[in-house]
Amino acid sequence: MRGPVERIDLSAAELPTRWYNVIPDLPCPPEQYLDPVTREPATEDFMQALTPRALIGQEFSLERWVGIPAPVLDAYRLWRPTPLYRALALERELDTPAEIYFKFEGGSPTGSHKLNSALAQAYLARQEGIRCLVTDTGAGQWGCALALAGALMGVEVVVYMVRSSYFQKPYRRHLMELYGATVLPSPGEDTEFGRQLLAEDPDHPGSEGTAVSESIERVRRDEGARFSMGAFANHVLLHQTVFGLEARQQLEQIGARPDYLVASVGCGSNLGGLALPWVPDKLAGEEIEIVAAEPAACATLTKGEWREDSADSSGVGPLVRTYTLGHEFVPPPIHAGGLRYHGAAPLIGLLRHEGLIEARCYEQSTVFEAGRTFTRLHGMLPAPETAHAIRAVIEIANECSARHEKKTIVFSYSGHGLLDLGAYGEFIGSELEVSADEALRATLPAANA
């Protein structure tokens, strides 16, 4: 019997030196952002007040390949190229004729794929003299990535962290602080909007919506600051293609090609990173299924509508057409915090609209069960977000078994779940029915004391 995995490595020299930009290869370009007040295409001024110019330039670029700046490549070498693994033990457990591979993005210093874009954003901001990047974070994956990127590239980072996570899940907050970032609970005393919310409810738990609103208020009052996005924008998906391009090289190295590309989707930077490099092949007629794995509780691509909506839940940022559950939608407090987002990245929405992406959604308990199965077989504990992809892979592999089809399934192992062990512990104890709200009410007064 062979071991739990086969590992396909790239040498340092094989690290991609360019990101892949899918836009020139699409049948139609993604739509422009709209000003939320005028509902007209957002002006250059509107965008530049929010976003570094270099990133605006990348947003609708028609260059197919965008060179990765040398200092970003140098920082990528902290953990890239990452391994591609064949999950032999999972194949045996499922007794499937399918071959299952996963691209391991869980080995980055901050624990997920998010750092691929954070480093690029911090470097480009620094290049144009931006002093400070401001962002919002829920559970903290993106906040950690940007905090480290700021430390490495020499940019201050301010993170508005959803107030309930700030107090209940302090581990990622501590990590951001170790990197030197300023982390503020949202709502908080730092902005007018935050003070207003706290005046109404001193125990306000906060949300991504409050954190985005406070971030934008901060950016608008500080000329040296810009807003940074961890997903959604086209440029974020562009930066994430570095891992899909690596995976493609690794598969080619062993003479394999994917029949299924699977990733969890909150907004889409993970699925985009993995799958965009294969979109031209699919458009050229190759049979490749691109599968978005979503939580049933926030099934944007499965159940959302294709329409113009606000990118942020507070409605102060730009509007754009995509799949959305409505920007007022408040997803229930599931543990995969990274998937609690009302809308898809516009590029992912467009691909879905064009019929290029299939979406599947799963209940939380079956997702944790899939995560546990994977952990026992391979040792690596997946983030709850990643466990959604694993849940989908198990379903697809079982379909392959039923049809006796030897397909190749490739999924994104987007992040580790070490800082989610509390949630896994609740799963083991079958205590998932205790809602985060209840936990919050039990915790906040003490934390505030």
Place this chain on the structure above:
Amino acid sequence: MRGPVERIDLSAAELPTRWYNVIPDLPCPPEQYLDPVTREPATEDFMQALTPRALIGQEFSLERWVGIPAPVLDAYRLWRPTPLYRALALERELDTPAEIYFKFEGGSPTGSHKLNSALAQAYLARQEGIRCLVTDTGAGQWGCALALAGALMGVEVVVYMVRSSYFQKPYRRHLMELYGATVLPSPGEDTEFGRQLLAEDPDHPGSEGTAVSESIERVRRDEGARFSMGAFANHVLLHQTVFGLEARQQLEQIGARPDYLVASVGCGSNLGGLALPWVPDKLAGEEIEIVAAEPAACATLTKGEWREDSADSSGVGPLVRTYTLGHEFVPPPIHAGGLRYHGAAPLIGLLRHEGLIEARCYEQSTVFEAGRTFTRLHGMLPAPETAHAIRAVIEIANECSARHEKKTIVFSYSGHGLLDLGAYGEFIGSELEVSADEALRATLPAANA
């Protein structure tokens, strides 16, 4: 300016296929274990009742090279070979002429070097029909490693976890449970010894001593079970040489050789793993400093005595000659739980006695400061244990600066600190003076409720 690191990789084909056994190369062999009752050399029966036969065979083997079984190699491929990094950013920060390298053992699925030995032990136990391995764990690094090894190799694992950690630091407990291990608080209701302690004090916080005693009681009542050690024994150090051998290949690949080999020491499996492969060079007259970094609060090699003592704090296991603070010594509750051990591994004690190892010890606050510095510069958060090595490296690099010496320093990055973020958070908040005992009193009643 170059990036934060240079990375030296080995290909999959370069994974060592043999462990290095230092014993035949030593001026004198390590001493035999003694029966704690008779104080005579422990009999074959005494040892075999505790330990798998294959491991007893390795304990005093005179074979210089021991082949790594193929299934262990297959499991090593989950994360091995591991990278060797040159810490360029730390060199720049310290403005030192020294070159600083670190061997990155923090990327294993369980987060530390411990898995190197756990996989070997679980495989060899399974080969001789042992149904169950029983072990003790403090904060849980070793328990996690053995739990995963058991899951991969098909051996049941029972872990007695220090009761205070069981309730206060549940993350690693959850990970062990996800791997399928049975985790019991020590003291607990499962053994006579545990019941006795709880009858005396229902809130007994436990210690490594209680956990070892309960483990041995369990092994003695269950014929299909054996005790497994995460450090101390010669065979554990043997298994850990896999990473020192890799580091040696990596340095040779770039034409470098170490002037300093640095690792934190609780018992010695980490320092042994890194440094033993260079002991013959040192014995042949090469100038290599082997440096043990210890906590001031438990400075076994710096302040201990060279004498016969019990390997376990309860005194039921074998006696052996080594450096010890006395098996009754109860170290203060520092955060580097893996370094809270009263004695050195006999091989490490012997090397210290022979003048082959230098020991340095550090206060906890300076260790956390070193950990934070490293984290900001390189992104990777070191375990508090690993931060001791970093603290020593900073001191040595500064000595090199003062003497204008271009030396090569190599240290073991033995594990990540993601599950120690609570401790780092206390450090950030300068709350380290809150003792674990106080925290325990605040926590246990609620956890028990």
